[in-house]
Amino acid sequence: MLDDNLVIAFIPARGGSKGLPGKNLMTIGGKNMIQRAAASANDWLSGSKVDVTVVSSDDEDILAAGKAAGCVTFKRSPFAASDEATAADVIRDYFGSPDVMIDLDGRDPWIVYLQPTSPARTADMVERAIDELSKHHPHAKSLVSVTHPPKSPYWTLNIGPDGRLHPLFPDVYGLNRQQNAEAFIPNGAIYIFRLSEFNRLGKFPVDGAVPFFMTEAESIDIDTLEDFERAKALLEK
Secondary structure (H helix, E strand, O other): OOOOOOEEEEEEOOOOOOOOOOHHHOEEOOEEHHHHHHHHHHOOHHHOOOOEEEEEEOOHHHHHHHHHOOOEEEEOOOOOOOOOOOHHHHHHHHHOOOOOOOOOOOOOOEEEEOOOOOOOOOHHHHHHHHHHHHHHOOOOOEEEEEEOOOOOHHHOEEEOOOOOEEEOOOOOOOOOHHHOOOOOEEEEEEEEEEHHHHHHHOOOOOOOOEEEEOOOOOOOOOOOHHHHHHHHHHHOO
C-alpha cells in the first residue's frame, strides 16, 4: 500500500482523435479501450490498491462506457478537450473542478494515470507498479513505466541555425550502443504520482521517478489504424 492514502486511477479519454477517430471505443478481445483501461485498475479492487477509478472525457459515449465499467465519470471542460490541452491540463481540469465527486477530506491522494490507448497493460502490471513504488516510498514520489527506444537517442540529430545537421549529443555521437548509458523512454501506460507533487511542479513528476520496465509488445500505444491492427493481432492470438 502507498501509506494507506487514497489511490485514484485516472483514465483520460478525449472523444476527438485526428490520427484514429473513435479509437477509445474501438474493441480488442471483446472489450473497448475504456473497458480494458478500467479492468487494469478495477480487477483487483478487493485488494484495496485503488479506491476509485475516474474516466474524464468530453464524449457522452465514452462517459457511458466508463459508467458501465464501474467508473466515476467526469465531463471535462472545452479547453481540456481541445487539441492544445496537455495531460497535465486534464488532471488540473478534474481536480480543480467544483464538480469532483470524490471527497478528498484534506488527503493527498496518489494518482494512477492510465491512458486507454495502452491495451496491453494489465491489472497485474499496474499492481506490480504500485508495489514497486511502495518499496521506494517515502523517498520516491512517483513512478513512470518505460521501455527501450527503437533507436539509440544518442544518435539524434537536429538542424542548427545554419540549416545543417548537428548531433544533439556530440560527445557520444558515433559510439557503439554498448558504450553509451542504457536509455529508456516513457511508454505512456502507467504514471503514478502524489497530487501534491504534481501541483508543486505543475506537470507530471518524471525526474527522480521509480522506473517500471515494460517490453516493446507491452508498450504498444494506439495512435493509428496500423497500431490498432498490430495490437489486435498481438492480444487476440
